Amino acid sequence: MPELPEVETTKRGIENQICHKRIVEIQIRQNQLRWPVPAELKTILPGLVIESVKRRGKYLLLKTSVGHILIHLGMSGHLRVLTQSIPAGKHDHIDLVFEDGSCLRYQDTRRFGAWLWTDQPLEHHALLKKLGPEPLSDEFNSDYLWQATRTRNTAIKSLIMNSHFLVGVGNIYANESLFLSGVHPLKPAKDLTLLECEKLVTQIRQVLSAAIDQGGTTLKDFLSPSGRPGYFVQKLFVYGRADQPCLNCGTIIERAVHFQRASYICPTCQPLPKKRRPRQEKTSK
Structure with a gap:
C-alpha cells in the first residue's frame, strides 16, 4: 500500500x-x-x-x-x-x-x-479533520511524543501507525524506525523514556526523508508517475529480512504478527520489555 x-x-x-x-x-x-x-x-x-x-x-x-x-x-x-x-x-x-x-x-x-x-x-472534511500531525512537520517533535504517550498503555508500534496520532507511518517505516531507535514494537507507549522518544522522532523523520529521496518503496505495485519503482527497498534494515542476520549485530531477525501486521525484530537490538511483576504485600506473622 x-x-x-x-x-x-x-x-x-x-x-x-x-x-x-x-x-x-x-x-x-x-x-x-x-x-x-x-x-x-x-x-x-x-x-x-x-x-x-x-x-x-x-x-x-x-x-x-x-x-x-x-x-x-x-x-x-x-x-x-x-x-x-x-x-x-x-x-x-x-x-x-x-x-x-x-x-x-x-x-x-x-x-x-x-x-x-x-x-x-x-x-x-470528514477524512481529514481528525488526522494527526505530519511526521516531517515541526509539530511532530520529542515533546509531542513524550507528552502524548504518558498515559497510553498501547504498544508503541500500534500508536505511531494510528493516523489520528501521527499520519503516514506505515508498516514498513514503523518497523525500520523502531529498529533504528532500539525500541521493541510491543513496548507500551507510556514506558518510553524521554531519550527513546527523542530517538524515535529522529528516526521516523530520517527514515521517511530517506525513503522520499529514494522514490519510496516498491514491494509489488507502486510506481512513481515516471513509471519507476521506489528504491528504498534496497536500504531496509529489518523489514522483509526474517531469518537473516541483523546488519548491526548479526542476530537472526525474527518475524511476528502484531495487530494483523508483520513485525520484524532484532531480539538483541530491540529487547522485549520485561513484564512488571505485581508487588507482593508483606504478611505479618
Whole structure:
C-alpha cells in the first residue's frame, strides 16, 4: 500500500506537470472505487484550473478556485501524466484531461483508492479533520511524543501507525524506525523514556526523508508517475529480512504478527520489555 513517501513521490512527480493547467473534461471509466466517484465531477471540473497539488497524510489534494479533488491511492493505485493519447488499459479508471492535450491518468488494479470532491474547508472534511500531525512537520517533535504517550498503555508500534496520532507511518517505516531507535514494537507507549522518544522522532523523520529521496518503496505495485519503482527497498534494515542476520549485530531477525501486521525484530537490538511483576504485600506473622 502506498504510504507517505510514495504519496509524496507521486505529488512531486505530478505537480509541475499539471499545475496551472485548465481541465477540459474528466473521463470516468470505472466509478466504483473505495467510494463511488461523484458523477457531478463531469460538470464541475471542465474549465477549472489546477492551482496547486498538496499532500495531507496519504491524500493528494488538487486545488481549484472552487474546491479540491481528493485522491487516495488505496492499495495499488498510481498516477501518471501522459503528454500524448495512449489507449486506456483495463485498470486505467480515470483520466483528467487538460487543455493542452495532456492528461492525468489514474490506474488502480484493486480499486481501493478514491477520487472525491469537496468545496468545503479541508480542515472540516470528514477524512481529514481528525488526522494527526505530519511526521516531517515541526509539530511532530520529542515533546509531542513524550507528552502524548504518558498515559497510553498501547504498544508503541500500534500508536505511531494510528493516523489520528501521527499520519503516514506505515508498516514498513514503523518497523525500520523502531529498529533504528532500539525500541521493541510491543513496548507500551507510556514506558518510553524521554531519550527513546527523542530517538524515535529522529528516526521516523530520517527514515521517511530517506525513503522520499529514494522514490519510496516498491514491494509489488507502486510506481512513481515516471513509471519507476521506489528504491528504498534496497536500504531496509529489518523489514522483509526474517531469518537473516541483523546488519548491526548479526542476530537472526525474527518475524511476528502484531495487530494483523508483520513485525520484524532484532531480539538483541530491540529487547522485549520485561513484564512488571505485581508487588507482593508483606504478611505479618
